[in-house]
Amino acid sequence: MEQMMQVTVATLLPENSSTSSPFGPSTAPVSAEWDLITTTILPPCIFILSLSGLLFNTFVLAVFLIHKDRLTVAEIYLSNLALADFLLLCGLPFWAMSLLNNFDWPYGDALCKLVNSIILINFYTSIYTLVMISIDRYLALVKTMTAGWLRRTLYAKVACFVLWILGLLLSVPAMIHRQTIFNEENELTYCILNYDHGSFSKLTHQILLNLVGFILPVLIIVFSSGNIIRSLAQRRENMGFQDINDTKATVLVYSVTALFLLCWGPFQIFTFLDTLCDIQVLDEELWSHTLDIGTQVSAYIAVLNSTLNPLLYVFSGQYFRRKVSAIYRRNRNQRRGSDMTIYQRSVVSTYINRTDQIKAVVIQTFKQFFHDT
Structure with missing residues (x-):
């Protein structure tokens, strides 16, 4: 077979399809030990990662939506980041079920393209949202x-919309090449990136991923x-003090960025090492197993970012904690007000009822008095 399909061992890796050894329809690049890990250990971990991440990001989005105050520019970007993480985590259960079924993909070609493109859209949207946050701090x-x-909320909302369009456009090549392939030998359907061996499209895609998706935004x-x-150092030297609020907001930005990196x-x-193998700078046969395992592990570390981001907002975000406290106090006061209203209505009702009873007794007494006289 002159042109062999490159199949990723992990169904969840749309960016890097040649990290596994290429195989024909009758071979499988998975060892018994690795098969035990992918079918027994990883699926429950993915489910836990997905559920906890969805709950955390839902909490963050709910706080930003429920709080009555107008969102700042930084909060608009942070909510956009939480939304991107939420969408990524929605696709994790599909990957876990695929692992449980020995990489079988029973969900059809459309979901194969959609679910596995979410990770790329999330990646590009997240990194460039961090770029916009850094620019806003600057x-x-x-x-x-x-x-x-330039720091207007309208501009921030437009920027977020443009970032989603950018992420969608940059994920189109992977979406086109992502396909479901039926293996007649084991009667399993795989969701793979169908690149020809040594494909220029794959090479271009990976260089784009490294340069546009990582090096350029990191430099900014x-x-x-x-x-x-x-x-900040010059301001502290000139004025003798530093705004603690600016410092805390900047620490949050740096924490989110450091976690992403x-x-x-x-x-x-x-991904870069795989590109070096494709252009024959590195020996593909020698590096094949290392890239298989390394890409597997690094992929799960990557999606862990979407679960940990909300924890940074809680522990490092001073203004976020204030919003949570304000929502809690407001709900508590509303409950108290509702309880007081019920109590007051009860008191008034009791007073009215007793007054009517007293009036009836007085009237009856007067009638009896005049009747006797």
């Missing part, structure tokens, strides 16, 4: 006087962060 702390007019974030740190960085490295 404008707020470095260009306060000259570019403050590093530039913004460096200028922010320098500006730690979670997605390993996957980007293995």
Whole structure:
């Protein structure tokens, strides 16, 4: 077979299809030990990861939606990040069920394309949302006087919309090549990226993933962060104090960005190594097993980012905690007000009833008095 399909061992990796050894219809690149891990250990972990992440991100989105105050620019971007994470986690149960069924995909070609494209859309949307957050911090702390007019909520909402369109467009190539393939030998249907061996489309896609999806946004974030740190240091030297609110908001941004880099960085490295194998800089046969396992592990570390982000909002986000406290106090006061209203109505009703009874007794007494006289 001259052109062999590249099949990813993990159904959830739309970005990197050659990390497994290419195989024909009758071979499988999975060892007995790895098969035990993927069918016994990973599925329950994925279900727990998905459920907890969905609950956390739902909580974050609910806080932003329920709170009556107008969202700030930074909060609009953070809510956009939470929405992207929520959508990614919605696809995890499909991947877990596929692992349980020995990588069988019974959900059809449409869901194969949709579910496995969500990870790419989430990746691009998340990284460029972090870029916009860094730029917003840069404008707020470095260009306060000259570019403050750019920090408008309308612009932030438009930027979020553009980011979703960008993520969708960048995921189109993977969506096109993602297909369901039926293996007659074991009668299983696989959801795979159907790239020809040494495909230029695959090579272009991976270079785009590394450059546009990682290196370029990281450079922008590093530039913004460096200028922010320098500006805060100069402000502290000149004025002798530092705004604690600006510091805490900046710490939250840095924490979210650092978590993203730690979670997605390993996957980007293995994607780059796979590209080196495709252009024959590295020996593909020698690196094949390492890339199989490395891409598996790094992929799960990557999606872990979507579950951990909401925890950062809670522990590092001062304003987020204030919103939660305000919602709690408001609901508690409403319940108290409702209870007081019920009590007051009860008192008034009792008073009226007793007054009517007293009136009836008095009238009856007067009637009896005049009748006797």
